[in-house]
Each structure stands twice: as C-alpha cells, then as structure tokens.
Amino acid sequence: MKIEKMIFATGNEGKMREVRMILGDLGAEILSLKEAGIQAEAEENGTTFEENAVIKAKEIMEKTGALVLADDSGLEVDALNGEPGIYSARYMGHETSYHIKNKNLIERLEGKTGEERSARFVCAIAACFPDGRVLTTRGTMEGQIGYEEKGENGFGYDPIFYLPEYQCYSGELPLEEKNKLSHRGKALRLMKEQLEAL
Ligand SMILES: O=P(O)(O)OP(=O)(O)OP(=O)(O)OC[C@H]1O[C@@H](n2cnc3c(O)ncnc32)[C@H](O)[C@@H]1O
Ligand SMILES: [Mg+2]
Structure with a gap:
C-alpha cells in the first residue's frame, strides 16, 4: 500500500x-x-510512552480521518528512579525553560559519578489508521547525565545527555548523527519498516 499522506501529531518542532x-x-x-x-x-x-503516543495519534486520526503518527518520549534517570520519564515535558512545569530543568537534574545528581549517572532517552511512535489499526514501536538511547550543558543542536534535554561511547553530548551532534543513534531514530526506522511492509 502506497501511503500518500500522513499527519505527524506533535507541537514540538525539534521532533x-x-x-x-x-x-x-x-x-x-x-x-x-x-x-x-x-x-x-x-x-x-x-x-506508558506507548499509551501516550496512541492517545495523541488517535485523537487527531478521529478529528481528520487521516493516517496519523505521534511520538511520546522522555528521559529516564536511573538514580532518580526513572524520573522524569513520561513526565519529561511537564517536569518542573510546562512553562519552565529547559535551561532550568537541565540545571536542576544536574544538581540532583551531585556527588554521583560515572555509571551512577546513567540515563536513557525513550521514544514510542504510534500510527493510528482510520480503519482502527494501531501500530507502535519503541527505541532507546543509553547515556549519562553530564556535569554541564553542552552543544547548540537538538532540543530539550540534549545539552545534558552525555554519550560515553562517542565522548560528546547529544546536544553537540548534528541532526543526521543524532538520528543514527537516537531513541527517535530507532523507533521511527522500525515504524517505517512496518509501514513499508503493509
Ligand atoms: O507531545 P508533543 O506535542 O509531541 O511534544 P512534547 O514536546 O510535549 O513531547 P512529549 O510530550 O513526548 O515530551 C517529551 C519530553 O522529552 C524530551 N525529549 C524527548 N526526546 C528528546 C530528545 O531527542 N532530545 C532531548 N529531549 C527530548 C522533550 O524535551 C520533552 O520534555
Ligand atoms: Mg507532550
């Protein structure tokens, strides 16, 4: 089935x-x-991320009758029992700047080093079809919370997300490089395979 058109139900320009x-x-x-x-x-x-991605996609599918995809994602910090997790956008309030959210997370990890700073980005992608079919995929990217904000690329928590394997912050990666490694890149490529197989 050739897909002619879809709506991606997000208000986030970075995504x-x-x-x-x-x-x-x-x-x-x-x-x-x-x-x-x-x-x-x-x-x-x-x-869950999956439930929220389906909620976002389904609402807009029902409004428009189109194929609608959506993304729900967030940052899980192990030392904070997975916070902010599904509440990543709402963490410290929706209107609070990411500079302040990022500084706060760094402060909460004071005294922790190396693996104690482990964290991951998680992304769930949902596709809702007008006939009621629903597909979901998930991708993750493992890393650590850094000691400072770095990089002008990306959005949200990217400036504090350190990738030990690459010795750089997610905020320092050009878009193409981030997509190769990221939670969103992985989840979207899995979704693309499923859509192409229809
Ligand atoms: O719900 P929509 O409209 O899609 O946009 P949103 O920004 O509210 O998105 P979410 O509800 O999925 O919340 C995602 C949160 O996780 C953060 N986040 C997700 N992916 C990220 C990434 O690739 N880099 C940095 N931060 C990310 C993002 O900044 C938000 O705080
Ligand atoms: Mg949101």
Whole structure:
C-alpha cells in the first residue's frame, strides 16, 4: 500500500525536524499539526510512552480521518528512579525553560559519578489508521547525565545527555548523527519498516 499522506501529531518542532529526515523517503506528504491547522486537545494521561503516543495519534486520526503518527518520549534517570520519564515535558512545569530543568537534574545528581549517572532517552511512535489499526514501536538511547550543558543542536534535554561511547553530548551532534543513534531514530526506522511492509 502506497501511503500518500500522513499527519505527524506533535507541537514540538525539534521532533518534527528529526521525523522529516527519517520518514522523508517514504515518499508521503507529512504534515505537522500546525501545517494541518489542527490543535491537539487530548490530555497525555497514559501510564506508558506507548499509551501516550496512541492517545495523541488517535485523537487527531478521529478529528481528520487521516493516517496519523505521534511520538511520546522522555528521559529516564536511573538514580532518580526513572524520573522524569513520561513526565519529561511537564517536569518542573510546562512553562519552565529547559535551561532550568537541565540545571536542576544536574544538581540532583551531585556527588554521583560515572555509571551512577546513567540515563536513557525513550521514544514510542504510534500510527493510528482510520480503519482502527494501531501500530507502535519503541527505541532507546543509553547515556549519562553530564556535569554541564553542552552543544547548540537538538532540543530539550540534549545539552545534558552525555554519550560515553562517542565522548560528546547529544546536544553537540548534528541532526543526521543524532538520528543514527537516537531513541527517535530507532523507533521511527522500525515504524517505517512496518509501514513499508503493509
Ligand atoms: O507531545 P508533543 O506535542 O509531541 O511534544 P512534547 O514536546 O510535549 O513531547 P512529549 O510530550 O513526548 O515530551 C517529551 C519530553 O522529552 C524530551 N525529549 C524527548 N526526546 C528528546 C530528545 O531527542 N532530545 C532531548 N529531549 C527530548 C522533550 O524535551 C520533552 O520534555
Ligand atoms: Mg507532550
């Protein structure tokens, strides 16, 4: 089945840039919520990344009758029992700047070193079809919370996410490199394979 068009139900421009680069070669037109002229109203009140991704995609699928994809993602810090996790966007309040959120996470890890700073980004992608079919995929990227903010690329928590294997911060990676390694890159490539197999 050739997909002509889909809506990617996010209000996050950083996600949208990464999505376009990875799903671009499906050859389908990909509209953001803004481009489709729709506002998301559903509350992200699921208990898992997958549930929240489905909530976001399903709401917009029901509003538009189109194939709709959505992303729910976040940062899990092991020393903080997985916080902020599914609450990553709401951590310290929606309106709080990422500079402040990032500084706060660094402060909460004071005295911890090496593996004690382990963390991962998680991304779930959902696809909701007008006929009721639902697909979900998940990807993760392992790393550590750094000691400072670094890099001008990416968004959100990227400036404090250190990748020991590459000895750099996620915020220092060019878009293409981040997509090769990231939670979102992995989840989107799995979704792309499933869509291509339809
Ligand atoms: O719900 P939508 O409209 O898609 O946009 P959002 O920004 O609210 O997205 P989420 O609800 O999925 O929350 C994701 C949170 O995790 C953070 N996050 C997710 N992926 C990230 C990445 O690749 N780099 C840095 N931070 C990321 C992001 O900044 C948010 O705080
Ligand atoms: Mg959100």
